[in-house]
Amino acid sequence: MKERYLRFNQLAMKGLWWLVILGMMASLPVAYERHQTEQGSGRNVEVVFDYRDLLEISDTQPDPRRFIEEQLKLLGQHGVRSLAVYESTLNELKLGRRIEVFSSHEATALTQTPISPNENFTYILFTEKESVGQLQQTITEAFSAQNVKLRPWSYKNQPGMIIEMGMEEALMQTMDPDLTTMKKLKDQGFSLVVRMSNRRPFQTNPMDKLLGELQKLGVKWFIVDGDAVPGFVSAEDTVNLDKMGEMMRKHRIGLAAIEMQKTPQKGFNGLAKRIHHNVVRLHSFTETDSTKLTENITPEEMDGRIQGVADRLVLAVKDRNIRMIFLNARAVKSAEKGKIVNPLDAMYQALDRQEDGALPRIEAAGYKFGTAQSFQLVHSSWQTVAKLLLWLGAVALIALTISYFIPEIALAVFVLGMIGSAGLFVLSSSLFAQALALGAGTCASSLAIMFALQAARRRREKPVGSRLGFAIGLLLRSSLISVIGLLFIVGLLNQITYMLVLEQFRGVSLLHLAPIAIVGIYWLLFLEPMNYRERIKRTRALLSKHISVLWIIAAALVAAAGFYYLSRTGNEGQASAFERYFRSFLENTLGVRPRTKEFLIAHPLFLLGAYLSYKYRNALILIMIGVIGQASIVDTFAHLHTPLVISSIRVVYGLAFGTLIGLVLIAVWEIVVRSWRRWVPRLNES
Structure with missing residues (x-):
């Protein structure tokens, strides 16, 4: 029985990849219809x-x-x-000079007529004869609905009303x-x-x-x-x-x-x-x-703020x-200028x-x-079949990722995953789609780096071919694997509610952190060929290691880096003033801003690590850092309110500029190494 299952499981591995491919193919026409929705209407x-x-x-x-x-x-x-x-409110009508409003005490002073000291009413005078009838009707309907008594009043032949409610409260009533x-x-x-x-x-x-x-x-x-x-x-x-x-x-x-x-x-x-x-x-x-x-700032600073508003x-x-x-806009008192100022002129410049x-x-x-227009959703009936293929492909992708750790349970995970996700669909179709999208996105970026680590390890054992070509090719192949995840996210969450952010894709933080944890475990315990007994032994050895002060410092630094990483993730991420200026520069120069963590950090270090992996085993750590970039590629498309064209350009820019910066790092490395080899022996001889 066991041998038969293992034989089926081995055959199922190829079948699971075919399901992933079918899911990817099903996502493409779905993505195209979303693109038609974004570009064809509501411009x-x-x-x-x-x-x-x-x-x-x-x-x-x-x-x-x-x-x-x-x-x-x-x-x-x-x-x-x-x-x-x-x-309308009485206060707004007063601001518009449509009416004048008085309290009982103010009306007494105005008319020189004594009023009961127990009275706290609101007195109104209409300032425009042509709109008296319409305003009387509006005010009467609003206050009568609250069972507030009203009666006519006039002053020097100017018509008005008395509202039997305190002025402060009356000014707030909505009409x-x-x-x-x-x-x-x-x-x-x-x-x-x-x-x-x-x-x-x-x-x-x-x-x-x-x-x-x-x-x-x-x-x-x-x-x-x-x-x-x-x-x-x-x-x-x-x-x-x-x-x-x-x-x-x-x-x-x-x-x-x-x-x-x-x-x-x-x-x-x-x-x-x-x-x-x-x-x-x-x-x-x-x-x-x-x-x-x-604010009272220099003309140069004000110009920068105006440009910031425009951006x-x-x-x-x-x-x-x-x-x-x-x-x-709001008028404010400026003590420095000694007058009341407003931002209107600056806003006109920004526009x-x-x-x-x-x-x-x-x-x-x-x-x-012109007048805003809502999206005209393009949604064909065949999307139901496409979503079925995406469901199968997403569960298959999750099962394949788990197979990198325990190959023998891939088929069982797929079957249980299909049963569990079907139950989730009955419970909540929205939760079902989000869970599958999150799982597929996390697994794709994790698979991308696990594939890269395996390829780099094999190439270190047999160092043939161009190191530079291998590094660039590995980055591109890994990124294509990450594209699998974004295709599933786009296909599974193709709903107008996500485009309008009436519903949000939850779990973006997990989409960033989970691949780091998955790849870390894979690197520690599963990258090298070992049987399960040897892996258990290594796990026990790692858990029983003595913790040094250096380890505690390193852990604190990693935690701080992780906190900073998360603080900059999502729509509410925090950024320094310099980083905001840098982002603005990139946006204005390129039209679409690539993500900083991709082209400045993750992709260049991945490229350098792949280049050095021919000789140095520890270079795999640099490839592991590349998981940040691969997760970011997937996360870019998790911002479902961003047009697909913009997200695609952002990813391409990230890879292009990340590759260029990576090539610079490789060149710097070669210069340093060759200089070291040339000059250190001469220094030793002297």
């Missing part, structure tokens, strides 16, 4: 400015209305064609967007984006009426204001969310997903699903970001499928100064400016 980029911020800045000016008119013209001249309008202001902005040529919140009680008929009015004004997108989408109650109570999704589909209004939020907005994914993922990704240049453009916006569109840029501005560079990259 419009919409630049949006926060209109409320403009109102708040105008409140610091001697002539607010004139300031707003001037800035609206400048916004249009500098490429901003859309404005974000919030749901319908100010349709009169929106019509004026539309007449001036601006598209409108609305910020919608979940602060008001959800009512179907009023909401449907509002969405109809917004549709007439050309509103295509909502940006959620706050921590929950309109209609969200709880994860269990989705009735209102269903109604909101139905109404948004009816009025053809989509959602903008704000990237890199620390806390996801409640109900966003559910509402996005209900509107059939009519979603675009949004990059927010926040008020806090804008204050850095108001940031270009990178967001090119590298992260951003289709809406949301600009915010379109000559060819260095963000907008000309985005346009040069093949994008157009």
